[in-house]
Amino acid sequence: MTLTFKPKLATVLSGLLAVMALSVTPAALAQTKIKMVLNWKYQGPQAWFFLAQDKGYFKAEGLDVEIDQGEGSSAPVAKIAAGAYNAGFGDMNALIDFAAKRPAEAPVAVYMIYNTPPFTIAVKKDSPIKTPKDFEGKNIGGPANDGALKLFPALAKAAKFDASKVTISNMAPNLREQMLVRGQVDGIFGYINTIWFSAKLVGLDPDKDLRFINYGNHGIDLYSNAILFSRGFVRDNPKAVQGFVKALNRAIKEVVANPEAGMDALMAREPLLKRDLEKERLMATIKEEMNHPEIARIGLGDIDTERMKRSIGVVVEANQLPRTPTVEEVFDRRYLPARADLISKF
Template sequence: MPLSFFANSRLVRSLASLGAAAGLALAAVSAAAQVPVKLVLNWKYEGPQAWFFVAQDKGYFKAEGLDVEIDQGEGSAASIPKVAAGAYQAGFGDLNALVDLASKRPADAPVAVYMLYNTPPFTLVVKEGSPIKTPKDLEGKTIGGPANDGALKLFPAFARIAKVDASKVSITNMAPNLREQMLTRGQIDAAFGYVTTVSFSAKAMGLDPAKDLRFIRYGDHGMDLYSNAVFFSRVFARDNPKAVQGFVKALNRAVKEVIADPDMGIDYVMKREPLLKREVEKEKLLATLRNDMSHPEVARIGLGDVDDARLKKSIDIVVDANQLPRTPAPAEVFDRSFLPARAERPSKTLN
């Protein structure tokens, strides 16, 4: 064969080797460029978390250079200390528990970057025939709730505002799956919880929450507080601002898609946890959009943001009611600099 053949063959092999090496190098660079983010949720996998799964499984986080790992949570208040301790970079949980930590340990407290539950879901629930008609009727009674329940954590604030003598109220803890059982059996007089969570737990027991239960909502008694938000470690947000901005951008994209097509969102929930009941999780998602994410301010400032005056009042309520050592500034608690532009965020949450 002509020498040129061997020369060309060697050239092809050399180019192929260089191409393979370049591909491996690019893959290594791409992998290295993915910023790892561990996210802890507020609770076990369920319908109202659909946007997190959509953002992950459809590659929206990855497109922003993020390698996101999502873990189940143990309560809306429990995710804050996990992020503060460094076990996670991000979390989804109760803003009021974050205020509490920001007052006591400002250097450790995470910072919220995207508000989801802008309508207070906190409630006390009693049986329909209960003699408890007003907050004052709670005196001399026993209220139960999981230790990390957001409504339980806020009860001192609620008691002060509603003029309930908290020293006359007994509080007991139980596993979350026993709350509604203990209430219906009369083992407790009232229960702490979120309206949507308690309603669906009651339905699973064969109860009709609209007929068998009554809800004393914190928001109806002067506590127009924000609730669950996405937050990041203060150190991580400082050192990785583009990663936080990318996370919020990806999440906001997924939120808009789930609002437009809840069934699609539930598809991704079911992929994450196939043993769930699809229709129940869809109901939960729609109830959350309706009850917890539809504050009138959304039309004005867009989902994800907060009203500064309302946030300041919320912080003041929590600080005063719990006799906290200092009052955090709104900017310590919520940082809107990571939000997408107003036009890119939803103006309504129900179609």
């Protein structure tokens, strides 16, 4: 007699499901969606975000990251608070301002990138404006969301001039340098490297044609752009925040070691950009805006707590804000990689 064994359907299905489960990677099991807004249009200093996408570093952490172009370093704060984005790359001082006014809605920074103040006002080389005091009676222009414009009251207080005697004009970002050259404004707000390279794009030689009055030379030792997340997202998805920072930190280290890989990722998104100029912009940003001496001690990504306390105080006092946020309200270092994994020098 021949005996025939017929397994139950449930047993067969359960075996198939087990095999399928073993074949699925952790990233595929849990793709957490993150919608992120940049500080500006696609440029060289954003290359690491794109490399992290293209190399699968975000995906390896179980993340599906969508990245949109921005409208200025201050803008991501309000966009995240409004729920339009989970994350952004935006100005720390705009975050402090927002947290002082609407603490429950304010995003939180988790990874500091621009640790050296890049804020400046550029004037023509032959301008009579030589010091901040000379801004009085003049017309200074910039995009409404520009970080340097937002911090103008702090500069006025530190440099002891009357900001009420200065006319402020707003313009589209792509018109900033042209309006300065045409004499429609006497100076323009911006980040040093942003103005420098935008000026080159419109045919100026920044060395010969412009002078820069830098905030950092007048007592404004503030942090600048950081990775921001909404409080709700941090609360509900702490592993995703940690994974995002880990992937980005990995990508920054790779771009620093191999800038051409970063340029490949950037140009894949915006082929009309001038590759050589964007690489030059990237390298200048690393050197001038990410290279504060403190990184030798704490690493790129972290902050000096006492310095941040002072920064908060400067922003609160200059803008007469209703309250003083704590460091912990605006920066949460719990999601940083281990100290040994952070860049200590460039």
